[in-house]
Amino acid sequence: MTQVTERGTPLPAAPRAGRRRRSPAAAACVMGGALAAGLGLGFLAVLVIVLWISSPYPDSGPGGALHLAAGLWLLAHGTELVRYETLSGVPAPVGVTPLLLVALPALLMRRAARLGIGSEEGDEEVLPGSAVFSAVLCGYLTVGALATVYAAGGPMPADPLSAAWHVPLVAVVAAAGGVWAARGRQLGPLPSWVPGGVRKAVARPRYALALRAGAGGALVLLGGGALLVGGSLAWHGAEAQASFLALTGVWSGRFAVLLLAVALIPNAMVWGAAYALGPGFALGAGASATPLGFSGSPSLPRFPLLAALPPEGPGTPLTWAAAGVPVVAGVAVGWFAVRRAREVSYGETALTAALGALVCGLAMAGLAAASAGPMGSGRLAEFGPVWWAVGAAAFAWTLPGVVVAVAVHAWRNRPVAVAADAWHDSGVRELRWEALRAAAGGLIPDISTPLPAPASAPPVAEPAPAAAPVRVLTVVPAVGPDLTVPPAAPPPLVPPVVGARVLARRKPSA
Known part of the structure; x- marks a missing residue:
């Protein structure tokens, strides 16, 4: 109005x-x-x-x-x-x-x-x-x-x-x-402008499991990279300390260098993961570090984290052992891709693990792109891992997680044999019953011996049909206890006491 x-x-x-x-x-x-x-x-x-x-x-x-x-x-x-x-x-x-x-x-x-x-x-x-x-x-x-x-x-x-x-x-x-x-x-529902088929597909639980599996594989790779960098820094501890002290002699400058090194620790983790995956990282134009060797002659400034670089030359069995990190990452992807439900098929589990490997590859590619960049012009124009190579290597290393996922799925869904109760094993119950019967002293009958068959009664001759008409009587049961039920057994008699003496009752005195 x-x-x-x-x-x-x-x-x-x-x-x-x-x-x-x-x-x-x-x-x-x-x-x-x-x-x-x-x-x-x-x-x-x-x-x-x-x-x-x-x-x-x-x-x-x-x-x-x-x-x-x-x-x-x-x-x-x-x-x-x-x-x-x-x-x-x-x-x-x-x-x-x-x-x-x-x-x-x-x-x-x-x-x-x-x-x-x-x-x-x-x-x-x-x-x-x-x-x-x-x-x-x-x-x-x-x-x-x-x-x-x-x-x-x-x-x-x-x-x-x-x-x-x-x-x-x-x-x-x-x-x-x-x-x-x-x-x-x-995780849903998606906006209405998204096609219905896409909304239904994303709502499936396989995508949440794939994200979890991919994140687990990426975290394992980053943890392995941190382990490699930390171990190399501990191995080259004297060189790292010398480079830290040579940069500046005042405490404010050293504090600034320490803050910069701490801020670059996630970058070092990504570079260590790229090194374990195989592509490695670039240290300028024409110089790269991989498990197979350190090629080129980089012109690097003094910095504590750079002391963790492997020595120049071909790789050694110690550097080749870094390949164990992506192997563990593939196992992690396969483990996290398995659902607890038993109604999931093997194909669904394999597809989830493959999607998890794809998520892991995309995550590592993004982290590699964010951690790299130029540090100058000329020879320092390329510094860090190549994002597409790291992503492809992460996907290739974690794709065997499909086999791990299928194996874990088969192990969790294996038929489990239920152990029977020892009382119902063959022979045990009979032995215990025989021991109870022997201890009872004959009060318990022996059920192992079959009872004799009752003697057959002589056949009763059927009476001849009477010529006179038979009167039909209808029997009405009387109101009272049911006579068809057999009476209960009488209570056992108390046996007399032998040697008992009966005394006469005396009247109390007045």
Whole structure:
């Protein structure tokens, strides 16, 4: 019903409650995304300022340190930086991203998306997931664009084309993960615009098992890579210590080198996994390290993690033993691909294991691409593993997990023989019954001996039919106990007591 004023003009429609609440919620989501980017920038800015203050020979003012912090924040998203101050005068790109730094913006962005899903009033949803995703992404990318412009005036500016797709990529993945976690980590249903056949296929449990199997294989490869790097560092401990001490002589510089080495530990794990898979990694143009040998003559700077490299020359049985890591990864893929249910066929189990190997290959290819990049121009233009070779090797090594999965499936579904009770075994029951009968002293009859057959009664001659008519009598049972039931046996008599003496009862005295 339309409301009108006294003059007859209609009153304006009152805004809906949903609109009143969604507008502040959208603004809060935008501010949340901007705050997530600002927190990451602030953390790196504080760290760089502390190192700049503690440095005995600062080569720039606080403005240069803040520009460097903005560049490092962009590097944490995978953006390539450009270093202009080189000996040759040619700008050198720096594209190796410390993977541990990526965790900082990813976690902040994920938290902002999760907080945007629910309001503070009883966790009631104000915006749909797509709106929260778009709003948080808008705020984050706005700060990212400002940081790119600000870092352009520093000693290591960011490449605009690289920042244009690396920063949105990290933000999109982190925001999507936050919305998915706030929704309860649902694997379905997919949006309505996805074809129905695809929605039904993804809803099958084989894809969740394939993701679990692929993740298990990738984690085994990364763990094996960490083991190889740690063992090599322990083997070359003296060289690593010498390179660490030779870089700088002040504690602030050594602290910065230590932080950089810690941030590069995930990269070293991926490189170790690539080395165990076979393709290895490049150390510049024409130099590569594989289990079969270390070819080329790389010109590497002094750095503690680089001391873990194998010696130059052909491989040895010790380096060939690294192939055990992908073998264990293939076993892990096959183990995690087996379902507990017994109604699954062998073909379904084999298909799940094959999909798990594919997931493992894709995951390792993505990690290899993220951990590699140029460290300069010329001979250092190629640094790290080749992503497509690492992905193909991971798939090839883990594909035999299909055989492991089928074998585990057959073992879990094998027929199990149920052991019989010892009391019902042949002969045991009869022996125990005979022992009980002997201990009873003849009270229990011997059932092993068959009873004699009763003597056959003589045949009774049938009476001749009477000529007189037979009167039919109907017998009505009397009301009383059922006479067809045999009476119960009388209780046994108490035997007399021999030698008992009966005394007369005396009257009490008055």
